[in-house]
Amino acid sequence: xxxxxxxxxxxxxxxxxxxxxxxxxxxxxxxxxxxxxxxxxxxxxxxxxxxxxxxxxxxxxxxxxxxxxxxxxxxxxxxxxxxxxxxxxxxxxxxxxxxxxxxxxxxxxxxx
Amino acid sequence: xxxxxxxxxxxxxxxxxxxxxxxxxxxxxxxxxxxxxxxxxxxxxxxxxxxxxxxxxxxxxxxxxxxxxxxxxxxxxxxxxxxxxxxxxxxxxxxxxxxxxxxxxxxxxxxxx
Numbered sequence: 001x002x003x004x005x006x007x008x009x010x011x012x013x014x015x016x017x018x019x020x021x022x023x024x025x026x027x028x029x030x031x032x033x034x035x036x037x038x039x040x041x042x043x044x045x046x047x048x049x050x051x052x053x054x055x056x057x058x059x060x061x062x063x064x065x066x067x068x069x070x071x072x073x074x075x076x077x078x079x080x081x082x083x084x085x086x087x088x089x090x091x092x093x094x095x096x097x098x099x100x101x102x103x104x105x106x107x108x109x110x111x112x
Numbered sequence: 113x114x115x116x117x118x119x120x121x122x123x124x125x126x127x128x129x130x131x132x133x134x135x136x137x138x139x140x141x142x143x144x145x146x147x148x149x150x151x152x153x154x155x156x157x158x159x160x161x162x163x164x165x166x167x168x169x170x171x172x173x174x175x176x177x178x179x180x181x182x183x184x185x186x187x188x189x190x191x192x193x194x195x196x197x198x199x200x201x202x203x204x205x206x207x208x209x210x211x212x213x214x215x216x217x218x219x220x221x222x223x224x225x
Contacts, residue, residue: 033213042116042199042215043156090155099144099203101213103155 002026004104006091012110013081021076021107023091031094032074033101034058034066036087043090049074081111115139116202118216125190125223132186133219135200142214144203145176145183149196150218156199159185190223197221 007022023032030051035043045058049068063085065077078085088108092101118135125131137145145162160167162174162183173186187194200216 035215040120040217042114042217044215045213088153100146100158100161103157105155106153108153 004091004093004102006089006104006107008107009105010108012112013078014112015082017081018077018079019081020078021089021091021109023074023076023104024072025091025093025102025104026072027093027095027102028071029093029095029102030071031096032068033092033094034064034074034076035090035092036060036085037090037106038087046076046089078109081109083111085109086111114217115204116200116214116216118198118200118219120217121220122222123219125187125194125221127190127192127223127225129190130186130188131190131221132184133198133221134182134184135216135219136180136182137200137202137214138181139202139204139214140181141204142181142202143205145174146201146203147172147174147183147185148199148201150199151196159198187221190221192223192225195221195223 004025032049034046047066049055052071067075091104094101147159148156149159150156160169166175171188175184197218197220199218202214204212
């Protein structure tokens with residue numbers, strides 16, 4: 001089992017470009033999350049999905065959109081990238097009845 | 113004020129020594145507590161959950177103090193492989209919601225030979 005996978009691993013964008021970060025899990029978990037991690041700060045929640053077809057905003061949703069088309073996949077889209085979105089992005093999952101989260105390997109995004 | 117605060121360190125620890133550090137949280141509705149380990153440029157991985165009565169997993173001991181709103185992690189007989197950043201994570205469960213995970217910025221531990 002791969003657990004939680006993310007693509008791409010690295011990405012460099014120019015300001016104003018768009019891209020989609022992909023996350024997939026084979027753990028049969030209902031809940032999926034997108035976080036960003038910046039130096040000196042804890043992980044901050046961008047968006048959350050409790051189940052297929054549902055999404056909720058987290059702490060820092062501005063500039064992002066998400067899509068949960070099926071149970072396995074949860075994508076994060078940057079419509080018009082800005083330098084402030086330079087960060088490491090982690091996808092995570094959590095099973096029903098479980099309290100801990102499982103993280104993907106991350107996507108390192110630089111916006112110039 | 114951050115909801116979850118940690119001393120960023122680094123804590124420089126000789127191999128074989130003991131190191132301990134705390135994490136404070138501000139929301140008294142916090143219900144679940146965890147320590148995650150994060151290696152440089154890697155994803156966080158669960159080290160251990162923290163239970164009310166305190167718990168131990170090998171060389172690692174976690175404690176929860178609800179009255180003073182902090183959790184602690186103690187590492188005994190430190191190994192070089194313990195060098196990492198340790199993240200404190202708190203789950204705040206509001207009525208009718210899925211609960212919210214709050215992350216500390218992490219405490220860096222460097223174990224030296």
